[in-house]
Amino acid sequence: MEADRSGKIHVCKSYDSMSATVALHLSEQIRMKPDSRLALPVGKSISGCYELLARWTQARTDINWQKAKCFALDDYLDVDETHSFQRFLHSKLYEFTNLEARNCFNPRYYENYDQVIAEAGGLDLCVLGIGKNGHIAFNEPGTPAASWTHCVWLSESTLEANKSYFADGAKQPTRAITMGISTILASRKIILVATGQGKKEILKKALEGPPTDAIPASFLTLHPKLLTVTDYHYSD
Numbered sequence: 259m260e261a262d263r264s265g266k267i268h269v270c271k272s273y274d275s276m277s278a279t280v281a282l283h284l285s286e287q288i289r290m291k292p293d294s295r296l297a298l299p300v301g302k303s304i305s306g307c308y309e310l311l312a313r314w315t316q317a318r319t320d321i322n323w324q325k326a327k328c329f330a331l332d333d334y335l336d337v338d339e340t341h342s343f344q345r346f347l348h349s350k351l352y353e354f355t356n357l358e359a360r361n362c363f364n365p366r367y368y369e370n371y372d373q374v375i376a377e378a379g380g381l382d383l384c385v386l387g388i389g390k391n392g393h394i395a396f397n398e399p400g401t402p403a404a405s406w407t408h409c410v411w412l413s414e415s416t417l418e419a420n421k422s423y424f425a426d427g428a429k430q431p432t433r434a435i436t437m438g439i440s441t442i443l444a445s446r447k448i449i450l451v452a453t454g455q456g457k458k459e460i461l462k463k464a465l466e467g468p469p470t471d472a473i474p475a476s477f478l479t480l481h482p483k484l485l486t487v488t489d490y491h492y493s494d
Contacts, residue, residue, distance in 0.1 A: 265484030267465075269491055273453055276489040277306030280385065280451055283485070285314055285321050287383050293325040295375070297384035297437065297445060299395070300330075300346040303453045304387060312354035323357040327378050329371075330364040331386070331395040332436035335409065341428055342366075365435045371407040372441055384445035388452050391415040392460050392473035396436035403469070403477050405438030439477050448481050452488040461488065 270276040284307070287294050298304075315321045333343040344364045352362055365371040375381060386394045391413060393399065398413045412420075412432055424430040442448065452461045464475035465486065471477075478484050 265465075265479065265481070265486060267486045267488070270487065270489045273306060273489050276451070276453060276487055277304075277310055279487050280304070280307040280449060281310040281314065283449060283487075284311060284383070284385070288323060288326055289320050291382060292322055293327070293379075294382045295327045295329065295378050295380065297329045297331050297381050297386075297442070298347060298351075299332075299385055299387050299451075300343045300350075301387050303451050304385065305350060307451075308350040312351055315355050323355040326357060327361040327363065328352070328357060329375060329381065329437075330362075331384075331442075332434055333364055333366045334431035335366065335433040335435055337431045338428055341423065341431075365407050365437065371435075371437070375441065381441075381445035383447045383449065384442050385449045385451065386442065386475075386478075388450060388457055388461060388464065388475045389416060390419060390456060390460055392464055392475045394439075394442065394450075394475045394478065396434040397439055397442075397474040399472050399474065401439060401474050402471050403439045403443070403480075406440050407435065407437050409433060409435050439474060443477065443481055445481075447483045448478060448485070450475070450478055450484065450486045452486065453490075455490060457488075458490060461486070 268279055270279055330343050330347060339345055368374050388394060391399055396410050398410060412434055421430055464473050465479060467476055469476045469480055
């Protein structure tokens with residue numbers, strides 16, 4: 259299925275199929291280019307993918323992470339480490355690979371994340387989810403296309419969507435740091451992952467409407483190598 263301006267769209271029959279599709283793209287990226295630089299998200303949409311990647315990495319010899327570099331898309335500020343995105347990535351993926359600790363990057367730890375990415379050779383592949391308000395990473399509505407890594411106050415919509423992760427009584431952070439739109443668009447390839455009917459309307463607006471800062475995900479249609487992977491027919 260091809261869209262005129264929205265890049266390639268891969269529609270899967272289920273969440274498991276979608277997870278396998280994204281995991282296959284990531285594993286092929288590592289296999290074909292062992293020193294790949296990857297921008298990686300967190301959350302429910304990508305968890306199934308990481309579970310498969312972890313399993314495949316341990317079962318196969320051709321998925322070798324030793325030379326790869328992984329860059330977290332974003333993370334909370336003022337967060338207990340157990341709830342950090344770095345912890346999520348480590349527990350879901352990194353610890354099941356031979357990825358070296360020095361090659362696990364997070365924007366919380368650097369004054370100029372974009373310079374770190376550039377000095378590493380730039381991003382080969384950026385994987386993203388999409389929020390119900392159209393945010394990508396933590397680029398909330400109103401974020402301009404000409405934005406690099408920056409700090410942000412999280413919207414009420416995003417806080418509501420993420421509150422279940424803090425159900426144990428931990429304080430939910432209201433600030434974060436995120437790769438900017440320009441950081442993301444500089445990646446050589448982008449995969450946008452969208453799961454569930456709750457994302458159907460915003461995905462349709464992002465892929466079919468004009469690029470606008472009201473829907474940050476819409477800026478992805480400016481990229482020449484955008485692949486959207488979803489588990490529903492968003493155009494129905």
